[in-house]
Every structure is written in C-alpha cells, then in structure tokens.
Amino acid sequence: MDAEQFEECWHTHIRHVVAYAERHVGRDAAYDIASATFLTAWRSWDVVPSEPVPWLISVAHGHVRNHHRSRRRRGTLEQRLALLDKASYAGPDASVTATQRAEALAVLAAMPEADREALLLVAWEGLTTAQAAEVLGCRAGTLRMRLHRARARIEASPDLFSPLTRSAQ
Known part of the structure; x- marks a missing residue:
C-alpha cells in the first residue's frame, strides 16, 4: 500500500x-x-x-x-409500523406504555408477513386457528407453524407482548 x-x-x-x-x-x-x-x-x-x-x-x-x-x-418498515400502529387497539385498558408499544410494533413489523398475519388474525381478530387458516388459504397445521414461529420471535421480549401472547394461545 x-x-x-x-x-x-x-x-x-x-x-x-x-x-x-x-x-x-x-x-x-x-x-x-x-x-x-x-x-x-x-x-x-x-x-x-x-x-x-x-x-x-x-x-x-x-x-x-x-x-x-x-x-x-x-x-x-416505516409503512408497516404506521399500519400496525393505526390498526392496534389503544383503549383505556391497554397496559402497554408508549415505549413498549413502539418496541412491540417494531418486532411485529420485522416478522415475515405470513407469520405476522397468522398471529394478528388469532390474537387481534380473535379467530381460531382453523378460521385463520381458512382466511389465509392454508392448512391449519401450516397456520400453527406460522404461529409457533411468530411466538418464538416474541419470546425474546416477553414483557412487550404479554397481553398479546396470552390472548393468542
């Protein structure tokens, strides 16, 4: 050199x-x-x-x-975060702080779309795994695998998602 x-x-x-x-x-x-x-x-x-x-x-x-x-x-990523933020429930019983909410949305936005959609259909929309599988046009076993992957990503930060994962189980 x-x-x-x-x-x-x-x-x-x-x-x-x-x-x-x-x-x-x-x-x-x-x-x-x-x-x-x-x-x-x-x-x-x-x-x-x-x-x-x-x-x-x-x-x-x-x-x-x-x-x-x-x-x-x-x-x-910013578009996904904005959509998730707009769609998330922020009612009076929400126990998540603004910082936790932003972190949770970032984790959700970083997930593969299929895994995120499976989790949101079950957790936020209240569908059963069979119903969510029908919505996504896949088998129930496939949907359960997507839920498993999504939950595995969430376990890295359990404090952020405790209400979400409880309702999704």
Whole structure:
C-alpha cells in the first residue's frame, strides 16, 4: 500500500466522486458515499487502476445503489409500523406504555408477513386457528407453524407482548 499515492488520488478525485454522488443521493448523503468509495479504494488499493476515475465512479455507483436499497427498506418498515400502529387497539385498558408499544410494533413489523398475519388474525381478530387458516388459504397445521414461529420471535421480549401472547394461545 502506497499511502502517498492514495492521498494524491483522494485529493485529485474527491470532488469528482462527491459530485457524482450528489447527483444521485443529494448533498447530505453524497459525502457518506464518497467516504465509503475511498474506504473501498483504500482497502482494495492493489486493484485500483492507474486511471482511477472510472473505477471510483463504479464503486460509488454501487454505494449509491446500496443507499437507495437501504432507504427503500427503511421506508417499507416505516409503512408497516404506521399500519400496525393505526390498526392496534389503544383503549383505556391497554397496559402497554408508549415505549413498549413502539418496541412491540417494531418486532411485529420485522416478522415475515405470513407469520405476522397468522398471529394478528388469532390474537387481534380473535379467530381460531382453523378460521385463520381458512382466511389465509392454508392448512391449519401450516397456520400453527406460522404461529409457533411468530411466538418464538416474541419470546425474546416477553414483557412487550404479554397481553398479546396470552390472548393468542
């Protein structure tokens, strides 16, 4: 590794990489993309060609794609949380604090959709396993397996879900 060559590359091409990133992710994230790009270059300095701009832009392009994927996943999770929050019961007998509720919704949102839906049909909608299986178009055994997986995820934080799991059993 030649630190002087890397430093020269950075000083020469940082503006180019930041400009590319800014066109694709905006000013706020452009510097993060440029930093990640040059970190990749530092770690892979042996394969960086003598004319590094196309290589750097290619690496930056990969980081831009990762940034967009991450934003889509975060947006999807936020949508799921909003839907679950809107659909959850917040009546006067609710014994869950706001923090616990947010944590519970995050655990539910992170579950695979089929497992979450099985749990919610039984726990929140009050359906039997046979009825929930009919709604989802699956066998009762399949639904019981989904419930088992959902409950296993919940057991990691039992304080959050004690009313939910009691009603779902």
